[in-house]
Amino acid sequence: MTRVFFILLIGFVFAVDYYEVLEVSPDADEAEIKKAFRNLSRKYHPDKNPGNEEAHKKYLDVTKANEVLSDSSKRQIYDIYGEEGLNDPQLFNRRRGPNFRFELEVDLEDVYNGLAKETTIRRNELCKKCKGTGAKDRKTVPCKHCGGKGVRLQNVGGFGFNMQMQVQCERCGGRGFLAAERCPGCGGQKVVNALKTLNVQIEPGMDNGSEIVFPGQSEQSPDWFPGDIIFVLKLKNHARFERRGNDLVTSIRLTLKEALLGYSKQISHLDGHVVQIDFTGVTQPESVRIIKGEGMPHQDVPSNKGNLHVRFIVDLPGKLTLDQENTVRQLFPR
Structure with missing residues (x-):
């Protein structure tokens, strides 16, 4: 009991303030910590300060502070239990x-x-x-329910036998201590x-x-x-393109004249660049033209791209004039 309580109490004695070492606030995010470490490690690096023992010590302190604060698990233990908490293996066995x-x-x-x-x-x-x-000024007292152990004995019996089983203390949640006075910031809830x-x-x-x-x-x-x-x-869903794996599919509408004689079309791509496609001759309705390298970038190698599949839709006139009908009959006698 004494050992557990001693660990819990000593955890609140911060021998080293890692936030102060990195010159960041306790609210600093991952990017701020990374930037601070990069700047300070460069400043105190032994190669830049040959023979300077003070700079060497600063470099070691900065490295140690970054090792703790850049690791979310270590940082949480340090924030709650202090530097000593990092030496308690039980704290690293908590559930995720x-x-x-x-x-x-x-x-x-x-x-x-x-x-x-x-x-x-x-x-x-x-x-x-x-x-x-959950404690005001982080002042705690031993949990009386479990005597500061974080666990207590529970009697279990049945079928003519009786035994004691060790269970986590429900009062202190296994921590062995309670708030001496509730924190005004969270009302003793520990989280906000x-x-x-x-x-x-x-x-x-x-x-x-x-x-x-x-x-x-x-x-x-x-x-x-x-x-x-x-x-x-x-x-x-996109108005003009459909994605199929690393390929893209789009449609172009052609007039009957373009379908018979050829076309010159432009496709505005997803990044604004223009894909020019030209063709002379007959284009069958629902035919597909494949343009290599104009599809989606590959996630592992973005410079590699899939293909663009262009489907052609031929718009036929709804009605022909008499002259147009005669012209078609002359052009296509069969």
Whole structure:
């Protein structure tokens, strides 16, 4: 009991403030942490400061801080239990929280050209005031229900036998401590509902059903490691193009004259460039012409593209004049 309680208490003594080391706020997102580490590691790198012991120590501190804060699991443990919590293997054995899946509607142009799209979601986050402890000023007391152990013994009996089984304390949730006074920021709930903005990067060539995953960005709780946020692409129907794998299909309407003698047509593509197609001669109704390399980009190698299938629809006149009928009979006697 003493050992468990000692670990829980000492977890709140922050020997090193990793946020201060990286010169970022505790609210810093992944991009800010990455940028700060890049700048500071460059500044204190041993190659730039030969023989400078202070710079070398700073470099090691910056590297260690980045190792913790850039890892969502380690960062959550550090935020709640401090540096000592990172040395407690039991904290790393917590279950993983649920994944959240969101449907994201996109245009065909978006998956042809690629797009960075900001999307805002709601989720529960650890209270920043108490770091998920639920306690005002993060002051806690041992749980009296389990004596600070986080577990208690429960009697189980039946069929002439009686035994004791160790179960997680339902009062403290297995943590062994309770808030001395409720945190005013979350009312002792440990989490608050907040908006989270994510920069969703849609890569050229992505398809309907493609998933964009943000690891560890789902609901936060002191009881689990956050799951993932997953965006599933839903491709909208397009007015002019239909996607079939890496190929595109479109239609061009021809007059009877164009179908018999030839045509010169332009297709405005999904990125605005123009595809010119010319032909002299007879074009059969519903015939298809394939233009290589004018389809969708391949997701793995965007410079490689599928083909464009052009289907020709021939518009016949609704009615002919007498002169036109005679002309047709002369041209096609059989």
